[in-house]
Amino acid sequence: xxxxxxxxxxxxxxxxxxxxxxxxxxxxxxxxxxxxxxxxxxxxxxxxxxxxxxxxxxxxxxxxxxxxxxxxxxxxxxxxxxxxxxxxx
Numbered sequence: 001x002x003x004x005x006x007x008x009x010x011x012x013x014x015x016x017x018x019x020x021x022x023x024x025x026x027x028x029x030x031x032x033x034x035x036x037x038x039x040x041x042x043x044x045x046x047x048x049x050x051x052x053x054x055x056x057x058x059x060x061x062x063x064x065x066x067x068x069x070x071x072x073x074x075x076x077x078x079x080x081x082x083x084x085x086x087x088x089x
Contacts, residue, residue, distance in 0.1 A: 003051040008058065009043055011076035022081045026067075039078065042067055 019032050022039075030038065042062050052059045053073055060069040063084060070079040 003048055003053060003058065005043065005046075005048050005051065008071060008076055009040065012040065012043070012071070013075065013077050015077060018078050018080070022078075025080060025082055039069060039081065043069065 014032070014036065019030075019035055022035055023029055042065050043060055045064075046060055046062045050061045050063075052061075056073055057079065058071040058073050060071065061067075061084060062069075066084045068082045068084050070081070071077070072079055
């Protein structure tokens, strides 16, 4: 399946509750604007091979920023953001 990153970037949206969820999951205190700017940048710089569509969601993994982003594939709404834990060798 081909994933259209530009379509995701052009339609990405947020609910009021997701901002608090993102700050809680990332252990941060970003403003709404900072969250939107950060996630847009992370999605933009992530290669499409790190986008996975499973069911109704896109899962975007960016190991450089240690962030995994879950996006609803129908509404393009951010569902959550998680830290990716690197495996130590």
